[in-house]
Amino acid sequence: MLRRLLRKIKFFMQRNFENNKPLSSNQLKTSLSKKLNTNLENIKNILNHSSDVAIRLFDIGSDNKSRAAIAFIDGLVDKSTINEYIMKSLMLDSRTALPTPLTGKKDMLGIIKKNILTAAELREVKTFEELIYGMLSGEVVLIVDGYDTAFIIGAKGWESRGVQEPNTETVVRGPREGFTENLRTNTAMLRRRLKSPNLVFEHLKIGRVTNTDVCIVYIRGITNIKIVQELRRRLNRIDIDGILESGYIEQLIEDAPFSIFPTIGNTERPDKVAAKLLEGRVAVLTDGSPMALTLPYLFMEGIQSSEDYYSRTWFSTIVRWIRIAALIITILLPPLYIAGQSYHQEMIPTVLLLTMAAAKEGIPFPVFIETLLMGISFEMLKEAGVRMPRPIGHAISIVGALVLGEAAVNAGVVSAPAVIVTAITGIAGFIIPTHNDSFPILRLVFAILAAIAGLFGLLLGIVFLLIHLVSLRSFGIPYLSPIAPGIIQDLKDTAIRAPLWAMYKRPRAINRKNPVRLGADEPSQPPEDKEKDG
């Protein structure tokens, strides 16, 4: 019985393997033939008779004696463009076109190109490789019988998400636009912000199967060209079957793949990318992903938000302080709580200690287990909230808040201070979203250290963390700059956000050539009072 089943499975497996050989490169490299039918057959064969390949045969010329065909991938092209500017031109206008109506076989291609086709994008190809990749990118192929040259006509147009406000980085003040999955739209959004001939989009194709379009973006003259060269080198080294999101690229080119800290930034906001480009950074746009990569990425960028520069100095500076406080709280509060409760009761103010002791009375777990339990529940809640469909998400947050907050304390499973610590920690973690994925790890490690050796262990952990941070580099730039190594000039944009008129130079850490971005180093003032003199 089992043997029979196995045999059957084998049979099916063999059948499945029949047609599973990849395309040989020779097949692609062949040139087009002069016969239309051969060419079309070839296209069908190369594309494996896929159902989305559309081929339309028709006659052109006033004598209807020349045959031609267009081929495209259905769904990737804009049909109205094809109807209006390709088919109509070729089938109707070609008969009456002046000065030379299309007749006979007199240099038909030249006439089509120069007089008839009204599409803007057009190029000639001679091999199937170019032809097929053109089609797969959404272009239309025009082949005329008797010629071994084909036209590739640009008529891309597919369904895509419109420009929306980015969900991950919302602002109160500032543009609402976010990148989309469409590379062209994204480059256009950047070009609209930086109308300079020096803005360079460098095109690359990565991914053996996906052939994903990737764009290196930088501003010539501002960027350190060595960073671009290094980026280019790293991108060209990538040999992978597919790039589905910019995260793939990030992980394949980052400096410290084992570190828990990201050395490449990502953002959904074109204004943010534009600002980073102006600072001398380089961006990488990936087709199919709204997340642009920016590099070099420094630790300090985690506490910077595009809104800081749109709001006025004072408020931005205060917000920066809050973020720094949140950073410290989210990493250190649970370990400090554990260390204080298990080792250093003498350091806690008396009244607070009594409150804690009262809350801890009758709780079955030691403080470390208690904090760990709450922390894990919180991470679970967070994950569940992200993955769940939106309508269920609310139910989860209610259950989570009730179970975690109220019931656990009332039942005497965990103490109220532990819940408070976990809640504050969680909220503080959300304030700095860019580093948020490294926080739970740090928190856990520090909590273990604090449980083993109190403040001593915690301090040791912090020292190791700092050693790690100062040893990191992002594309040659020290990760902790401008703090370590100290660059006094760059501190204007760290714990404080200096007024824009005072930040008249670009960050020195990234950019040493062409640093001046602002003309005058002084605030705007009302004109001098003339009457006073007279």
Added chain:
Amino acid sequence: MSKRTFLIVGAAVLLFFVGAGCWNRVEIEDKAIVAGVGIDSDKENKELVKLTVQIVNPAALKASAAEGGKEGGGKEAVWLVTAAGSCVFDAVRNFTFQSPRKLFWAHSKVIVIGEEVAKKGVEKIIDFFMRDHEPYFRTWVLVARGKASEIMEAKIGLEKIPAYGISDLVSVTTATSQATAVNLKEFTGMILSKTTSPFTTGIEVFEKEGEKRLRLTDTAVFKNFRLKGWLNKEETRGLLWILGKVKSGIIDLKWSAKDGKHVSIEIIRASSRVTPEIKDGDITITVDISEEGNIGEDEMLFADFITPAGIKSLEKKKTEVIKREIKAAIKKAQEFNTDIFGFGEAVYRKFPMEWKKIEEEWEKIFPTLKVTIKVTAKIRRTGLISEPIKPE
């Protein structure tokens, strides 16, 4: 990461886990938080030290917080435990026979020394509290009039934990400057000096409405570790004037003896300077006090004070009161032959060479030491109203 570094880091981390261990991890719920301690000698065997400690009972605090005192009323917020031993440390360890949790001294705020023990000498007691790492130097030192255990048993309204109530009482003495506030560090500092005599606050139990209550009382003065005598309120402020420790307080000027009407002056700031001088082998000390105050209360129904002359007369009266207080303090100290003011230290600082000769004789010099008192008292403001409230 190369294999070598990986091994080294791995070994270091392992060592860290094994080496550090959990050697002194005691969770908060396994510690008995001592709020205050009273020290007496044992009833039967006078050689033994008897400690009475107030241990905080967190469960009582919790119940009262959660259920509005319904259940918390039944439970005492503190647990009184006594233990005796041949020395303080022995007694402390003897607590473990009674207390299921180990005593934790870092939040102990008061040390109350029984009068009997104080008279016998405090040298045995202070050592443990200075040497052990848990008790804080900022613990208040007090001397009980009577037994320290009675102080520990008494209650203070508003405060659930009486020892913390005592600590708060000591901290608010600045309001009157008629009681001292001396912590362990200051107390030890005074002991360390060869000539200065230590002093500290007294505390006593009194009965009111059938309830034992606590109040701060006179200042205990020590000589060679032993309790020598007490300074009353007036003398205590005299002492504080000289030490420059008067921060605030009321100077009550009895204006007319007949109808007993008062003018009260609130002390705003005060400072003192002690300058010793040696002339022909005779030592004189000059104490300069400068004080500023506001009129706090005026029962006199005439507005004479609110004139330059009136203010002057008030200032004069005030100067006299301050002088009287200081003189009283000096007189008492000289009676006891206790240099609580640190005059000896002042002489040493100014005349270190001569001091060597004087030092041994200071005991004889101090009781007859001539002290000149100079007081500059000023009145700065008269309060929100200038004239007393009376029908026009």
